[in-house]
Amino acid sequence: MANNNQQNQAKTASGTSIQHVKQQNAQQNQQQYGAEFASETNAQEVRQQNAQSAAQKNQQNR
Numbered sequence: 001m002a003n004n005n006q007q008n009q010a011k012t013a014s015g016t017s018i019q020h021v022k023q024q025n026a027q028q029n030q031q032q033y034g035a036e037f038a039s040e041t042n043a044q045e046v047r048q049q050n051a052q053s054a055a056q057k058n059q060q061n062r
Contacts, residue, residue, distance in 0.1 A: 010018050 012018060
């Protein structure tokens with residue numbers, strides 16, 4: 001009976017598995033973040049900015 005109570009606690013009143021929903025939400029958030037990040041990032045521009053930053057650091061260290 002204790003095991004049955006534990007299973008019931010992990011579900012909503014309608015019978016939805018809370019853990020399953022949390023896993024789905026986490027997976028969806030990861031996919032959405034990855035797609036959003038990739039679509040908004042210009043790799044060539046980032047490389048150029050990194051090169052400029054490195055050049056400025058080298059000048060300051062001289």
